[in-house]
Amino acid sequence: MVTKGVGEVNLIEAAKRAACEQAVKDNFSPSFKYVGIGSGSTIAYVVEAIAALGPEVSSSMKFVPTGAGSTKLIRDAGLTVLQVPELLAEVGFSGPGTNRQYLDIYFDGADEVDAELNCIKGGGACLFQEKVVSRLSKKFICVADSRKKVDRLLTNWTYIPIEVSPIAAELVRQALTDLGSKDPVIRISPSTATYLVTDNHNYLIDAPFPTLLLNSQAELIDPAKGLWTPDALTAKIRGILGVLEVGIFSGPTGPQATVAGPGVEGVKPVKIYFGKPDGGFETQE
Numbered sequence: 001m002v003t004k005g006v007g008e009v010n011l012i013e014a015a016k017r018a019a020c021e022q023a024v025k026d027n028f029s030p031s032f033k034y035v036g037i038g039s040g041s042t043i044a045y046v047v048e049a050i051a052a053l054g055p056e057v058s059s060s061m062k063f064v065p066t067g068a069g070s071t072k073l074i075r076d077a078g079l080t081v082l083q084v085p086e087l088l089a090e091v092g093f094s095g096p097g098t099n100r101q102y103l104d105i106y107f108d109g110a111d112e113v114d115a116e117l118n119c120i121k122g123g124g125a126c127l128f129q130e131k132v133v134s135r136l137s138k139k140f141i142c143v144a145d146s147r148k149k150v151d152r153l154l155t156n157w158t159y160i161p162i163e164v165s166p167i168a169a170e171l172v173r174q175a176l177t178d179l180g181s182k183d184p185v186i187r188i189s190p191s192t193a194t195y196l197v198t199d200n201h202n203y204l205i206d207a208p209f210p211t212l213l214l215n216s217q218a219e220l221i222d223p224a225k226g227l228w229t230p231d232a233l234t235a236k237i238r239g240i241l242g243v244l245e246v247g248i249f250s251g252p253t254g255p256q257a258t259v260a261g262p263g264v265e266g267v268k269p270v271k272i273y274f275g276k277p278d279g280g281f282e283t284q285e
């Protein structure tokens with residue numbers, strides 16, 4: 001295991017904070033009613049920046065979490081939590097024809113982000129609720145430190161997190177191996193040393209995919225570029241019996257309700273803020 005020195009940790013935290021403070025400054029409005037809050041360590045700085053605006057700004061808003069961790073984060077900051085089912089009851093979720101983008105904005109981190117704003121998410125085990133909240137939002141603003149920025153997914157981050165039913169986990173693992181994944185593993189919780197159980201009572205499989213192998217599979221390839229596409233890999237993995245959701249956020253860039261094709265919905269960010277260790281930032285949209 002590689003251990004980071006205190007100095008390096010501080011620089012990474014400074015980068016995360018820089019991204020989040022700027023993202024809130026540029027995108028947050030006192031007129032918002034519903035705000036989605038993602039999971040992980042970076043998002044804490046978004047919540048901090050929103051709380052710093054004071055109750056006169058935030059007390060009229062409700063904050064929709066993406067799991068137990070973000071629920072606690074919102075609550076601890078003195079903000080009002082509204083879970084997704086309560087949100088849908090409150091807005092009077094109705095039948096066909098409604099746009100279903102009820103949240104004014106959704107902030108969240110990512111494990112890796114590519115040049116087209118596709119993301120890998122789920123390192124923090126919350127990918128399913130994150131995808132639901134993104135789907136219900138007008139726009140997803142992503143915050144990350146600059147280590148997460150790559151041209152193509154699976155460059156530095158090597159695996160796709162996949163949420164699966166516990167009873168089908170072994171079947172899914174075998175199907176992923178058939179798809180070319182190298183040693184997909186059921187994630188172990190560092191705190192219990194047994195299988196990690198998600199907020200939805202499922203397991204996670206972390207599936208490494210060598211990109212050379214993905215690029216050799218005709219059905220995953222964009223013929224114009226000769227490279228695998230995040231949409232095609234998502235659809236392929238989603239088709240495995242026992243998979244609840246895949247930690248690839250792809251599809252069209254907002255509005256989130258746009259449907260890109262069978263099984264692929266627009267859940268990826270409209271803009272990314274990459275924080276730098278010197279406290280600066282860059283954006284990508």
Ligand SMILES: O=C(CO)[C@H](O)[C@H](O)COP(=O)(O)O
Pocket residue numbers: 038039040041042043108109110111120121122123124125126127130
């Ligand atoms: O997808 C996620 C949780 O499921 C997180 O957004 C992702 O893992 C990034 O986490 P961190 O901000 O701690 O680097």
